[in-house]
Amino acid sequence: MLVGCEYSPMGENIIDLKTPDKNIPVAITLNNVNPADTIYVYQTTSVTIQIKSTKSLVKAEVMLNNNVFATISQSFLSFDLIPGQLADGVYKLSVNANFTSGTGSLAEQMGMEQYSGGLSWTIRVISHPENYFKADYRLNKEGYLEYYWSNKVPPSCIDRYEIHSGLSQPADTVITDPEKTSFVDYGFECGYTYCQITTYLKGGFGFTQSVSITKPTPKIYAEYIDLKHFRVYWEKSYANARYKLTVGGNVIATDVNDTSYVVPQIFGAGQAVNVEIRPRNKAYDNIYNKYTAYTNYFLGSSLGLGNWPLFAYNKKDNILYSTTYGSLVAINATTMKQINYMSIAGHPWGLAYGGKLATAPHNSTVLAMTGEETWIYSDSYFNNPLLISSVKGDVNTHLSALTSDDRFFVVPNGTSTCNVYSSITGIKLFDIPFTYNTIYTFPEFVGVSENGQYFWAASENGIEVFEVIGTTTQLIYTDTRFYKGALSVPSHPDQIICRVGQAIEHRHLPDFSLIQSMDVTTYGAVLCNVDPGTMNFLYHQNDSLRVCNVNDFSKTIFQIRSDERTCKIYNNKVLTFGLGPIYIDITPYLNNWK
């Protein structure tokens, strides 16, 4: 009953207010960065947030990944983003601001009538940008070395790059376009180089990556094409280069890009072949980017003997005798494989400083003259030698020959006497004095026929031909022409080949009548020898070694370019006397050498 009597308060206070606008202009700025852009934080970065609006700011919250870390009650806020305090990663920095409506309404006073607005920026924290700086190299499309790199920091944060490549670049390079992330090194073609690439961020912080490159110097090769040509080729360098090819001291090509050249053959000596490799652009030449590839080439095959070997050929056994240092070597003249070996020591010279080798035309006897004595072996087994201790020889010994009548003819250097010994007993039988002594030891000026019947001594002053009768001699021919050599003809003891005047004469003994003659006026000629096995005659003319049958000087059956004038031919193997004895088997090329 009393509740019904309770007083009820009354009265109203209604205020007529204008309702607020739907939207108001608001400006929120963060270091003037477009919200669409990513803010990269790689060092302590000051951030200033400014908020402007026509209405009063109630409160703004700054959130990092939706976690409030600052509140703005004024129109701005400044703070630092410190990489060390934030783990590397992507963050969302948001600013949400509330503004009064300005109407004074109850809702506004209660905080239930506000304008709200916000913006967010993506922040990427990279506390150690140097850890993400990667650099490497590659070949670009043009074939030059190209360094390239990448940063996690975007170009907008990068001030410049500096390139230092001391071995291939004349100076450091500064790249001011941060979008450019590669550099072409025109100064590198192969070998070793390095490059230091430094990224400088805006603000001065810089970090460097080094790239080292080691690329092999191209290998060079030489291969036989034919008797007149061989090919030199080499691998391309890693990056573009220019090449300079030198063969045998002669520059074949300079500043070329090709990697293969055909070069003329020359027999008789190994040819040093090298290619110099340099940057294609000469402006980048320096002492560091110059490389040379080497190889050696020779036509034919090596005998694997020491330098300056002596030769003698036994037709009966088809054995080629030679020397290597202090040893006598027997070689199968077909396979050219060594079949026996005998060291002949001396005091002090031995065979290492020996004179001549000789073989008998009718049996297996072989003779070797050392610096102290002469050794005569019955065969290639080199057993029970006959030692003639009184006869020594050297490279200037004019004649050392065994004849089918078991005699040993020797003409020591500087003498005008031929000493004749028994090759069986070693006993001296007689001497043959002669007049026309020569100062030359090459080619052969003094000789004896295979059967020991004829002995001759030629010189630039003339020739004397003796017939040996028993232990006596009889001068059967002499003249005073200018001789440049005189050879015996194997299997034809009654023939002699002379290089005399402007011709090569093939004469018959004892009448010294002319069998055939070849005029060599234009180029001259140097006699080598007649092959006992094939009767092919080897001589040197102009720039070539030439071979013809001893019975027909007019028809060259083999020719090869060579500067070697001291070659011999045995069983169709042309052998050099010079550096590193090599040989070429001419059998496949006979009559097919052109």
Place this chain on the structure above:
Amino acid sequence: MYSQGYTAEYSIGYGNYQLKDIKSIQKSMVGNYGLKITDCFPDNYTHTVTLGYLTGTNNFGFQMSYLTTGGRLHVADYSGSYVTDMYMNGYRLGGFYRSLIDTGLKPCQFYLQIASGVMISSLRIQEKMTIYNESQEVTTRLSGSGTYIEPSLGFSFRLAKICRLSAGVGYEIDIPNYMYYDNQKTDVKANWNGVRFYGGLTFIIPEKTN
């Protein structure tokens, strides 16, 4: 006229209420969110019931009164409204003594009365906030007690043998204690001091007739 008997009386009154502290509370809220006082504890009706014993010219017994008034603070705009209604109720429980004075002008009699007892006060403050579609209401209650004494004078007019019409005027003096909110003593006192006007009917059950 009955010289002895039991009496029961109901009177409706009208009075004003000092309620100084309560009004101060209301005033303190003025200005909050634009609140203004639209109703401030006005004079209002009272209801009184007495049960007594009459003997001669003396009438005494028990008395219970109910006093009620209130106040309002209000503000409203397009966005909503905020109203604070304050309901102030008082319950008096006590005794009275009335001395009847024969005026010689039958059937009228004057009387002098003194009443005293316990005054129990309650204040209920109901705050309601409505913003757009959301509203929230909070009610706060304070209560307290004290003593009162009210001297008054009046006259009665005999309508029948057992029924008299009476009217009077008095003044209530309160000696209030502090009110309590949630068992916590406050600084507020409910002081109902004020003038009272009464008018009512008295029923008499005679015990003995002269």
